[in-house]
Amino acid sequence: MDFRLDIIVEYAPFLLKGTLLTLGLSISGVLIGTILGLFIGLGKIIRNRIISSPFVCYIAFFRGTPLFVQVLIVHFGVVPLFIHETNGIVAGIIALSLNSAAYVAEIFRSGIQSIDKGQMEASRSLGMTHVQAMKYVILPQAFKRIIPPLGNEFIALLKDSSIVSVVAAPELMYWATAMNTQYGRVWEPYLTASLIYLVLTLVLSFLLNRLERRLATE
Amino acid sequence: MIKVEQLKKSFGENEVLKNINVEVKSREVVVVIGPSGSGKSTFLRCINRLESITEGRIYIEGVDITDKTTDINQVRTEVGMVFQQFNLFPHKTVIENIMLSPIKVRKVAKDQAREKGMELLRKVGLEDKANVYPDSLSGGQKQRIAIARALAMEPKIMLFDEPTSALDPEMVGEVLEVMKQLAKEGMTMIVVTHEMGFAREVGDRVIFMDGGYIVEENVPSEIFTNPKEERTKSFLSKVL
Numbered sequence: 001m002d003f004r005l006d007i008i009v010e011y012a013p014f015l016l017k018g019t020l021l022t023l024g025l026s027i028s029g030v031l032i033g034t035i036l037g038l039f040i041g042l043g044k045i046i047r048n049r050i051i052s053s054p055f056v057c058y059i060a061f062f063r064g065t066p067l068f069v070q071v072l073i074v075h076f077g078v079v080p081l082f083i084h085e086t087n088g089i090v091a092g093i094i095a096l097s098l099n100s101a102a103y104v105a106e107i108f109r110s111g112i113q114s115i116d117k118g119q120m121e122a123s124r125s126l127g128m129t130h131v132q133a134m135k136y137v138i139l140p141q142a143f144k145r146i147i148p149p150l151g152n153e154f155i156a157l158l159k160d161s162s163i164v165s166v167v168a169a170p171e172l173m174y175w176a177t178a179m180n181t182q183y184g185r186v187w188e189p190y191l192t193a194s195l196i197y198l199v200l201t202l203v204l205s206f207l208l209n210r211l212e213r214r215l216a217t218e
Numbered sequence: 219m220i221k222v223e224q225l226k227k228s229f230g231e232n233e234v235l236k237n238i239n240v241e242v243k244s245r246e247v248v249v250v251i252g253p254s255g256s257g258k259s260t261f262l263r264c265i266n267r268l269e270s271i272t273e274g275r276i277y278i279e280g281v282d283i284t285d286k287t288t289d290i291n292q293v294r295t296e297v298g299m300v301f302q303q304f305n306l307f308p309h310k311t312v313i314e315n316i317m318l319s320p321i322k323v324r325k326v327a328k329d330q331a332r333e334k335g336m337e338l339l340r341k342v343g344l345e346d347k348a349n350v351y352p353d354s355l356s357g358g359q360k361q362r363i364a365i366a367r368a369l370a371m372e373p374k375i376m377l378f379d380e381p382t383s384a385l386d387p388e389m390v391g392e393v394l395e396v397m398k399q400l401a402k403e404g405m406t407m408i409v410v411t412h413e414m415g416f417a418r419e420v421g422d423r424v425i426f427m428d429g430g431y432i433v434e435e436n437v438p439s440e441i442f443t444n445p446k447e448e449r450t451k452s453f454l455s456k457v458l
């Protein structure tokens with residue numbers, strides 16, 4: 001079997017651009033997802049069933065349906081409602097954000113609920129409102145516990161972002177597929193793409209481990 | 219100062235407080251004793267509405283705290299509470315624990331809150347611990363900090379729920395000492411405790427609770443030496 005390095009070299013600039021977009025998609029997905037997820041997670045733990053039910057449904061929907069389908073719905077259904085010409089990158093960011101928000105919401109919910117009940121009671125007994133207690137006492141403690149699972153979500157999202165190549169967002173997988181189509185080769189494009197994903201996820205988990213250790217000793 | 223009228227509290231089907239009537243005067247120290255599960259904690263937690271109240275009224279300085287229009291956060295600033303498990307904030311240093319509520323709730327200036335906090339730390343004998351995190355403290359030290367934290371809000375009433383029950387025996391004394399000092403300064407206190415020595419020495423009145431009722435209440439000298447009710451007798455014979 002021959003391995004054509006030359007086509008990898010030819011595609012290198014595109015693969016690099018694709019990698020940057022992959023990173024951009026995952027970072028914006030996890031950032032927006034974290035902000036949305038915080039509110040959805042807080043919404044889910046509200047005692048009043050009527051208020052919490054939309055949040056519960058949101059999480060159930062986005063965790064219970066394939067990301068692939070969500071990307072298609074957002075790209076061909078939701079985005080055209082707002083902008084005339086649908087755009088793979090915009091649709092990709094929206095779909096990834098909405099999807100990761102559901103997972104992040106669950107991470108927040110379990111992080112918040114893992115904080116001892118006495119913390120809230122002590123805060124309230126000192127005259128703080130529920131919101132103040134959340135802001136100054138519960139969330140700062142929950143954040144620390146949330147960082148490791150949040151990092152894992154980031155890594156998962158980085159890999160899942162490959163799905164948005166189906167709506168022609170020119171990220172890493174998109175260029176690998178283009179290479180495959182142009183030259184009819186399998187190993188060169190897909191091995192290269194795999195390797196890049198692997199390097200990215202390994203670097204991320206390394207950084208995450210260090211951060212975790214730093215937090216643990218604090 | 220505190221008036222509890224026909225207080226009832228149920229958790230679902232389980233009626234935990236059945237008909238509680240108590241009055242606590244200003245500067246009075248009331249000690250609540252009783253077997254496990256008799257509703258002592260629930261009673262205390264109703265007084266600052268950490269538990270919702272099923273029936274009855276509670277007045278604090280004439281304000282009906284069971285009324286829906288009463289600002290409960292305002293009421294809670296006047297009623298300090300100390301828990302068995304301390305419940306210090308582990309992500310904040312000792313002085314930050316004490317300053318947090320005065321700054322955020324009472325809107326006290328930072329410098330002023332710090333000054334007041336240091337004064338309270340001196341009072342509980344822990345000024346050298348201002349900048350450490352609670353994790354590095356012993357149980358007795360944690361509980362003294364928790365008392366200082368509650369006092370920082372300048373409450374008119376202090377509630378203690380078994381403040382020494384989670385402590386190693388050798389640390390009980392230092393916490394009781396702080397509480398005695400507080401009583402001497404005229405703080406109105408309701409204390410749930412198994413420390414009968416403290417009850418006898420510091421208590422103005424002892425309330426014996428069992429099965430969600432106040433079975434007997436009297437001055438310590440009477441209730442300990444001459445209990446009227448059978449249930450009080452049998453409880454005291456076990457703990458004394």
Ligand SMILES: Nc1ncnc2c1ncn2[C@@H]1O[C@H](COP(=O)(O)OP(=O)(O)OP(=O)(O)O)[C@@H](O)[C@H]1O
Binds near residue numbers: 232253259
């Ligand atoms: N949040 C709750 N939900 C349901 N039941 C509860 C709750 N809190 C307390 N109870 C029940 O109420 C009863 C009285 O509890 P409480 O904690 O007031 O007793 P206590 O006198 O403080 O006992 P102890 O000496 O063990 O602290 C118990 O039967 C307990 O199981």
Ligand SMILES: [Mg+2]
Binds near residue numbers: 258259379
């Ligand atoms: Mg109790």
